[in-house]
Amino acid sequence: MSPGVDALLEQARAGMRRLTPHQAVEAVRAGALLIDTRTDGQRRAQGNLPGAIVVDRTVLEWRLDPASAWRIPEATGYDRMIITVCRQGYSSSLAAAGLRALGLHRATDMIGGVQGWLAAGLPLSDNPADIRY
Known part of the structure; x- marks a missing residue:
């Protein structure tokens, strides 16, 4: 029997600050x-985060992945801190765990996602999103 999504999420967050x-x-x-x-x-409904790369x-x-031929220029090394947000x-916790499995050991995520950002009273950006496909 599968441990379920809650167990998967707990495992993804284990050891992640x-x-x-x-x-x-x-x-x-x-x-x-x-x-x-x-x-x-979701971005249309909630807004864009300042400084975020989509x-x-x-x-x-x-x-x-810094070793990937399809990486973005900002993916400069496995020691770079990456914060995923959903x-x-x-x-975002599952996304960060996937990055950690690649060797990006400082990958983490933001508690509460954009809803947490808004609840903390932080501003959104009026600029267009920096989208990288």
Whole structure:
């Protein structure tokens, strides 16, 4: 019998120091990448995060693996801190675990996702999203 999605989420978060929205802002100021994995519809409904790079979840590993021929230019090394963000902070934990499995040992996610960001009173961006397909 399968342990279920809750067990998978618990396993993904094991050993990961997840960040609050305010900690994520500070980490980005210090050089971390903020990676928004939300869908177009979710971004339209909630807004864009300042400084975030939008990477579709289906290509996340290829865009962020420094050894990948399809990486984004910001994927400069396995030691770079990467913070994944989703709508509520669940699928971003699974995304961060996938990045950690690739060797990006500082990958993490943001607690509460964009809903947590908004609840913390942090601003959204008026600029178009920086989308990387």
